[in-house]
Amino acid sequence: MSIQLSPCRRNEFWAIRELPPHGRAITQSPGKLPGKLDAHRECYRHLLTALRLIALLGCVMSIARAQQTKIEILVLPRSTGHVVVEGSGQQASDWSFRDSYAGVMDLGSRIDGLRLYDAAGTEVPNRKIAPGQYQATRPATKFRYGVNLALPTRAADMARVSWVNGGRGLLMLRDLLPASSASPQGGGRVTVRLSLPEGWAAHSNQAPNVGGEFEIADADVAVFAVGDHLRTSTTSVSGMTFSLVAAGEWAFTDADALELAGEVLKAHRDVFGAAPLRRATLILFPFPQAGTPDKWSAETRGSSVTLLLGRLVSKVGALAQLSVPLTHEFLHFWVPNGLTLVGDYDWFYEGFTVYQAAQIGVRLGLLTFPEFLNAISRAYDDYSLSLDRDRWSLVEASKRRFTGGESSVYSKSMVSAFLYDLKLRTLSHNKQSLDDVYRGIFREYRADEARGGASRPGRGSDGSAAALKALSAHPGMQDFGSSFISNPVAINLPELLAPFGLRVETFGLRTRISVSQSLSRQQRDLLHDMGYNDYVRSPGQRKSP
Numbered sequence: 001m002s003i004q005l006s007p008c009r010r011n012e013f014w015a016i017r018e019l020p021p022h023g024r025a026i027t028q029s030p031g032k033l034p035g036k037l038d039a040h041r042e043c044y045r046h047l048l049t050a051l052r053l054i055a056l057l058g059c060v061m062s063i064a065r066a067q068q069t070k071i072e073i074l075v076l077p078r079s080t081g082h083v084v085v086e087g088s089g090q091q092a093s094d095w096s097f098r099d100s101y102a103g104v105m106d107l108g109s110r111i112d113g114l115r116l117y118d119a120a121g122t123e124v125p126n127r128k129i130a131p132g133q134y135q136a137t138r139p140a141t142k143f144r145y146g147v148n149l150a151l152p153t154r155a156a157d158m159a160r161v162s163w164v165n166g167g168r169g170l171l172m173l174r175d176l177l178p179a180s181s182a183s184p185q186g187g188g189r190v191t192v193r194l195s196l197p198e199g200w201a202a203h204s205n206q207a208p209n210v211g212g213e214f215e216i217a218d219a220d221v222a223v224f225a226v227g228d229h230l231r232t233s234t235t236s237v238s239g240m241t242f243s244l245v246a247a248g249e250w251a252f253t254d255a256d257a258l259e260l261a262g263e264v265l266k267a268h269r270d271v272f273g274a275a276p277l278r279r280a281t282l283i284l285f286p287f288p289q290a291g292t293p294d295k296w297s298a299e300t301r302g303s304s305v306t307l308l309l310g311r312l313v314s315k316v317g318a319l320a321q322l323s324v325p326l327t328h329e330f331l332h333f334w335v336p337n338g339l340t341l342v343g344d345y346d347w348f349y350e351g352f353t354v355y356q357a358a359q360i361g362v363r364l365g366l367l368t369f370p371e372f373l374n375a376i377s378r379a380y381d382d383y384s385l386s387l388d389r390d391r392w393s394l395v396e397a398s399k400r401r402f403t404g405g406e407s408s409v410y411s412k413s414m415v416s417a418f419l420y421d422l423k424l425r426t427l428s429h430n431k432q433s434l435d436d437v438y439r440g441i442f443r444e445y446r447a448d449e450a451r452g453g454a455s456r457p458g459r460g461s462d463g464s465a466a467a468l469k470a471l472s473a474h475p476g477m478q479d480f481g482s483s484f485i486s487n488p489v490a491i492n493l494p495e496l497l498a499p500f501g502l503r504v505e506t507f508g509l510r511t512r513i514s515v516s517q518s519l520s521r522q523q524r525d526l527l528h529d530m531g532y533n534d535y536v537r538s539p540g541q542r543k544s545p
Contacts, residue, residue, distance in 0.1 A: 069190040069219075073171060075226060077197035081150040081164050085176060091139035095178050097132035102299075104157045107175050108132020110148045116140035147176060155287055159297040159306040165288045168227025168247050170306060171202075173219040190219045199228045203245045205281040205304045221302030225283045237262040239275035248286035250311060251318035257284065260319060264326045267360050268334060271435045272442045276338030277303045282326075286311050298325040300332035323366040328357040335438065336463065339445045345463030347394035347485065351413020352467075354379075355421070356434060358414075362531035369531045373502075373513040376418050380493055381511050382411035390490045395464045415491055416484045420471065422500045422526070427476040430529045441470040501527060 071087030095116070099108035108131035116124040116136050124140040149164045162172045173190065192214040194202045204224045208214050216222045225245045233244045233254050242261060246254055261282060269275055283306045287295065293310040300306075307325055312318040336349040358375050361367035367375075383389050386408035392400065394416065397409045421434040445466055468481040483489060493511070494504040501516045501523030515532060516523075524534065 069177075070193075071177065071190060072193040072195060073176065074195040075164060075169070075197060075200070080166060081148060083147050083149055083164060083171070083176075084144070085147060086142075086144035088142045091141050093136045093139050095126065095134040095136065095140075095143070097177075098175050098179050099132045101175060102157075102160045104152060104161050106131065107161065112146040112148060114143065114145040117142035117144075143178070151288055155289070155292050155295055155308070156297050158287065158308045159299040164226070167229065168225070168285060170283070170285075171224040171226060172301070173216065173222040174301075177219060190216045190222075192216055192222070192224075194224065194226065196226055197228075200226055201228070201230055202226045203230060203232060203243075203281075203283075205243070205279055205302070218302060221304070223283065223301055223304045223306055225285070225306075233258055235262060238266045238269040240265065240277060241279045243279070243281045244284060245281060246284045248311070250286075251313055251315040252322070256315075256319060257282075257322065260323060261326060261330070263364055264323070264330050264360070267327075267364055268331055271360075272334050272439055274442075274446075276334045276442075276446070279303055280330075280333060281305070282307065284309065294321070296321065296325050298329050300329045300337060302337060303333065305329045305332075320366065323361060323364075327360050327364075327366065328354060331357050331360075334442055338442065338447055339463075340447045341445050341461055341463035341466050343463045344398045345395070345467055346398040347409060347413040347416075348463065348467040351394070351410045352417040352434070354410055355414045355417035356438065359421070359434070359530070369527075369533065370514075372531065373515075376415060377511045377513045379411040379414040380491070380513075381509065383408060383415060383491065384511075385509070386411075390488050393488050394485045398464070412491070415493065419484065419491075419496055420477070420480055421530075422497075423480065424474055424477055425526055425529060426500065426522070428474070430525060432474055433529075436474065437470050440473060441466060444470075 069087060069089035071085060074084040074086075076082050076084065095114065097108050097111050099106065101107060111132055114126060114128075114134050116126050116134075117140055118124055118138070119141050121142070124136045124138055126134045126136040126140075129135055147162070149162050149169065151163050151165050152158055152161060159170075161175050163169055164171075171194075173192070177190070193212065194214075196202060202224050203226075204214060204222065206214050206216060206222070214222075214224075225247075227247060229247065231244075231246045231254060233246070235242055235258050242258070242265065244254060244258055244261065246257065250257075265280075280303045283304065285306075285308050287297075287308050287310060293312055295310045296308065298305060298307040305326075307329065309322060309325075312321055331353050332349070335353060336345075355376075358367060358372055362369060362372050389408055389412065394409065394413055397412075417434060424436075425433050445461065464486075468485060471481050471485070472478045484491075493513075497504055497513065501519045503514050503516045505512045505514070515527060515534065519527070519534070527534075
């Protein structure tokens, strides 16, 4: 709201006009005062009220500026894996740092030498009460500490937490800043300045301001790629400005990676009908250590995807390897990052999304239909070998995924998504599919990026409840959620797939799913719609669809 003062003409009120968001002024009508003295008194009274309002607004703005966290991250030259963080923010006596994230443990022990200061610059003593947990003798506003950012032990964790090694690194505010009231941890604003070794550069999805600082709206999802010899490329695709930040040498070119990314983003946009954001970034790094050519580690935070990829010598093989994480991670721009939902509903936004990404891969020709069925088979095997696979519902298992095994939740959810898609396509005669579920949930719970996700009435709704509602919204699918998602259930895959023309065979501990020799017309139409191309096994002859 802005406030304006209308001029005080003779025998008229001072009129305080409140300008609502749409910009039209609501103005008091001028009125005659009974006498000259009363007119002046009334004029002064309104003027005093206006001045008080202006002073109050100035006070609020001053407090907001004082509370905004400002930090500087210093990457020490020739010191592998060590940075210094210093800054200022709100007053706090208790200081805590994140100790675990996504299964990566003992993060708090990386903090070293925390020193706290009050607003006057006087040091405030503190004591360490646990790894990453500190208590000051009185409130402090300024801080300085070191962080040991050695490489994670597991390659799979390298896209999840901060690290610096040799000529490059990843800095993530989520695990670098204190999770106390003195920091923006959990989604606050922060101004970041990076001091890097000579020849290094920093890139993120947020461009720096004229002073070289990054104004971060949500510190919880901020990711910085730092290092020397970083390459950047930008293109426009599906209503988004998409940037690639790459390092290292690959069998494919940066242009090849941009083209593939554009195809995947367009395929997802075709499903959802709209882009979830205006800008997106892919950070593509090779693994720092050798011996991981067939591995990858990826995570999507906000509008940034961080991907560490093994290096294959074949261009075809390398692009195929790149396509797998891209189809999955880019889908997270829409679900869950483009939604206003909350809670642990990983069974949907991870498990179902693994399946949906595989279907997109088939449509784009990145996966053959047999490879698609092999992916389902591997997921079923992973689920079958889990000790507590049927002890909890998928909703409950999602809350335990980092203690009970995240892969088993994803695997069972992927198989469940396959079963759902098959049934919905069959009941609707291929007029509806899981695409419609994703489109519907995005339409109802979409976050408005320009307003910080606050424009929809469903903001803050439980993710599991919303996803179950979307799954049951289609005719004939009302009982699927209770049968496979919200209650514990054992999946008998051979029995469940037989009606759809699919055969399940077991070879030791391995499962193979294949298309039955004899298909009804409805089964053939169903599988064709999912990417299957049938053929007779005699050379040179194909069946008609």
